[in-house]
Amino acid sequence: MSTNSTNFRLPQWLRVSSLLASLAVMAAPAFAQHEIDSDAERSPIVISGNENAFGYSQMAQMAIMQKLQGANRYPRQEAVDLQNAIAAREDVPANYVLQSPGSGPILVMTALAFAEPGKNVVTVEPGYTQLTNAFQEHGGEVKKVPLNDDLQYDLDAIKDAMDENTAVVYICNPNNPTGTIVDPVKLTQFIMSAPKDVLIFVDEAYLELAPGGLEKNSMVKLVKQRKNLIIARTFSKVFGMAGLRIGYGISQPETLEKLKAYYMGGPSILSTVAATAALQDQDFFDFSVESYHNVRSMVKDRLDELGLEYAEPNGSFIFIHTGVPIDELQARMAEEQIQIGRPFPPMLDWARVSIGTEEEMQVFLETFEKVMKEYGKIAA
Ligand SMILES: Cc1ncc(COP(=O)(O)O)c(C=O)c1O
Known part of the structure; x- marks a missing residue:
């Protein structure tokens, strides 16, 4: 029948x-x-x-409810609206932003784009391993530098560990699991003096919660000057939307192009409208x-x-x-x-x-x- x-x-x-x-x-x-x-x-x-x-x-929750019946469609204008809202928040052009289902995919896409046998990523131990594990699984080497006695990044030791085969330096700020932060002045100097063929990846997943927040500590202000810099941010932490899976990377369009070769799709329409609303909910x-x-x-x-x-x-x-x-x-x-x-x-x-x-x-x-x-x- x-x-x-x-x-x-x-x-x-x-x-x-x-x-x-x-x-x-x-x-x-x-x-x-x-x-x-x-x-x-x-x-x-x-x-x-x-x-x-x-x-x-709750504004994000309302945005989801209002979009429920529209979830038969792919995100179109919704994605553009979020792109513009993020660009305004970060003070960068809209084409500097790559949305993803959580910031994790930005870390993994970076590993896939830059890992190859003979190349290495420099990071700290203990640290967050999503990017570095993927880098290793795709043929690259991981060079781990210990934290200093206060469990903080030792940028000089990181410099010493870098060599002509270093493709990426991964800095998680605040560091997961220690929660310690890098002095913003020292990190700025480090980024500005790093060789331009080494990608500096700064994962700022928790940075809103550090004293002085993004304004004092974020390295996003250097992105316009440095093509070899990616900042990752997520809606999973201070915004509380881990289950909605939405985050983004910020970098110059030429660098983002390298990541896009490994793009597996963007966030859902519901996460997208929720994120846009969350950005308005001061x-x-x-x-x-x-x-x-x-x-x-x-x-x-x-x-x-x-x-x-x-x-x-x-x-x-x-x-x-x-x-x-x-x-x-x-x-x-x-x-x-x-x-x-x-x-x-x-x-x-x-x-x-x-x-x-x-x-x-x-x-x-x-x-x-x-x-x-x-x-x-x-x-x-
Ligand atoms: C430092 C850091 N970066 C990135 C992520 C990835 O989070 P998400 O994919 O939910 O944005 C996490 C998750 O715990 C994290 O701790």
């Missing part, structure tokens, strides 16, 4: 009412994540992936930055009281010296329904803990103190 597909369409009233029902769910308190009731079984606290526990812009942005600063300070204060060492955090996470093998600690915390970050060799007795809500971090701190006492790392 042939069926007319329109028979299976929801009636208009039902479509409208489900839309309204969804809107009602959205109107519920957006930022309450966890019931902190000691008698109740609480849901796991996920502070392992540097996601934003404070939610994301209130959520400010709320997110302020929440991170407040909760990060609270965590630091408690770690200071407990006498535990940590790297100075400038992103959405904190790297703590626990003295316990991270595999073991991860498993022990998981028994307490708390998921913390993965191992970051060679610092295998440190733990990377994402900053969650204040309530989540209070539970984390209480549990962490108990577990550290069990291991004899703080006095019982």
Whole structure:
């Protein structure tokens, strides 16, 4: 029997009412994540992936709802609008921007475009490995430079590690997992004096959360002067849209062309309109930055009281010296329904803990103190 597909369409009233029902769910308190009731079984606290526990812009959520029925189309004007909004935010021409489903693809496209046998990428250890792993998998070599005693980038050591085969230098600022930042004056000098045939890749995934934010620290202002510079940014962190998969790279069009050879498609229409709306939502942005600063300070204060060492955090996470093998600690915390970050060799007795809500971090701190006492790392 042939069926007319329109028979299976929801009636208009039902479509409208489900839309309204969804809107009602959205109107519920957006930022309450966890019931902190000691008698109740609480849901796991996920502070392992540097996601934003404070939610994301309600303006972005509304933009998604409004575009739901238009998702049968590819993004056209929506992508142009976002391109222009990003260009305005970054103060660059629109053709300096390459949108992607998260910033991860920008890192991987760069690896694919620049890796070849005999070439190397210079980076730090411990560091974020998405670009460097892909570089290695595609025939290149990875040269890892240790951080200095304060777990910060040592730009002189990076210079020393560079040779005539260096194709890329990857700088993650703030560094993941340590959260430490590079002095903007020194980084500017480094970029301006780097050989012009070496690509300098600055991953600024968390930079909005550093003191002074993008204005003080971003290297995007050098992009017009330096063809060999790419900046990566994401909507996954301060904007809280990790699940929507949207980010971008900024560079001169000639450099972006090299990446585009490996382009596998852009963000969805829903992510695109959400990102455009998020850029207009200054209130959520400010709320997110302020929440991170407040909760990060609270965590630091408690770690200071407990006498535990940590790297100075400038992103959405904190790297703590626990003295316990991270595999073991991860498993022990998981028994307490708390998921913390993965191992970051060679610092295998440190733990990377994402900053969650204040309530989540209070539970984390209480549990962490108990577990550290069990291991004899703080006095019982
Ligand atoms: C430093 C850094 N760069 C890039 C990414 C990629 O994130 P996304 O693809 O969600 O933009 C992450 C994710 O955690 C990250 O920590």
